[in-house]
Amino acid sequence: MRAIDSLQSRLKAGEVIIMDGGTGSELHRRGLPVSDKIWSGEALFSQPDAIREIHEDYIKAGAEIVITNTFSTGRHILEVAGLGDRTVEIIKLGVKLAREARDKAATGKPVIIAGSMSGYSPLLDPTVTPSYEAALTDYREQSKALAEGGVDLIVVEMLIRTLDARAAAEAAAETGLPVWIGYSVVEDKGKLYLGLRRKHINESIRYAVEAVSSAGVSAFFIMHSSLEITAPGLRELRQCTDVPIGAYAHTISHYLGPLPRDMAWRDLSPEGYLGYARGWVRDGGQIIGGCCGTTPEHIRALKTGLPDRIEA
Numbered sequence: 334m335r336a337i338d339s340l341q342s343r344l345k346a347g348e349v350i351i352m353d354g355g356t357g358s359e360l361h362r363r364g365l366p367v368s369d370k371i372w373s374g375e376a377l378f379s380q381p382d383a384i385r386e387i388h389e390d391y392i393k394a395g396a397e398i399v400i401t402n403t404f405s406t407g408r409h410i411l412e413v414a415g416l417g418d419r420t421v422e423i424i425k426l427g428v429k430l431a432r433e434a435r436d437k438a439a440t441g442k443p444v445i446i447a448g449s450m451s452g453y454s455p456l457l458d459p460t461v462t463p464s465y466e467a468a469l470t471d472y473r474e475q476s477k478a479l480a481e482g483g484v485d486l487i488v489v490e491m492l493i494r495t496l497d498a499r500a501a502a503e504a505a506a507e508t509g510l511p512v513w514i515g516y517s518v519v520e521d522k523g524k525l526y527l528g529l530r531r532k533h534i535n536e537s538i539r540y541a542v543e544a545v546s547s548a549g550v551s552a553f554f555i556m557h558s559s560l561e562i563t564a565p566g567l568r569e570l571r572q573c574t575d576v577p578i579g580a581y582a583h584t585i586s587h588y589l590g591p592l593p594r595d596m597a598w599r600d601l602s603p604e605g606y607l608g609y610a611r612g613w614v615r616d617g618g619q620i621i622g623g624c625c626g627t628t629p630e631h632i633r634a635l636k637t638g639l640p641d642r643i644e645a
């Protein structure tokens with residue numbers, strides 16, 4: 334049985350699946366440079382060994398799903414650094430490094446490679462809004478490169494606009510691979526909306542789930558959101574869809590300077606993170622990992638401490 338089919342049947346059976354943790358923040362923590370223009374994407378060609386090693390460390394810690402470091406390698410982002418012409422090559426390199434890490438570290442157990450695209454705007458400036466057609470063209474190029482590189486599924490991360498979500502889901506679905514969609518959410522006057530540091534526009538979780546309903550999304554996530562918001566986000570998400578849901582939160586405490594590099598991390602132990610994650614599983618979260626600020630030790634804690642399955 335293909336690894337992806339086995340994952341789908343485990344999800345159907347209610348099993349809890351462990352995903353990896355932060356990659357860009359992990360480069361930062363290891364004292365390696367992170368680009369202020371294209372975040373972790375530059376490391377693919379400037380420090381490929383470090384990226385492969387981070388993937389390996391997550392697999393060794395128990396991650397059953399590894400996300401490629403292609404979060405910030407869409408053409409619209411790479412163009413800012415004068416690398417637009419190398420988009421396909423750089424994305425395929427990201428997939429290759431994840432596959433090499435799997436070959437080296439998985440030792441026989443199935444590990445899924447999830448190809449990442451995101452709603453990341455150039456220089457993390459959310460006022461840069463593409464047209465639907467421009468976004469679709471961009472996501473099509475990324476989806477095709479990820480699929481040709483050999484990912485098992487496509488995960489679209491840090492979405493704060495349904496415009497990007499619809500375009501990305503449509504483009505990803507065209508590859509025939511399973512599509513996972515991850516929203517970042519914030520609270521505003523007691524309600525949850527898509528957004529990063531504050532709500533972006535007035536788009537609710539329900540609105541965002543319905544916006545991609547025609548794409549046949551296989552799983553939804555609340556991700557790159559604060560630890561506190563993730564639980565109510567998941568509960569709301571559970572009301573909006575019947576497909577598996579999951580969570581991976583960031584542990585950013587505040588921003589020290591210019592985005593996106595200079596973030597301060599909460600002093601959150603692996604056990605502390607596990608405490609939040611147990612709550613997410615109680616709220617129906619089935620695919621659980623970590624986002625910015627989490628480390629292989631946080632993932633190891635999830636692997637050993639989370640229940641094997643969600644309650645029916």
Ligand SMILES: [Zn+2]
Pocket residue numbers: 355557582583624625
């Ligand atoms: Zn993150």
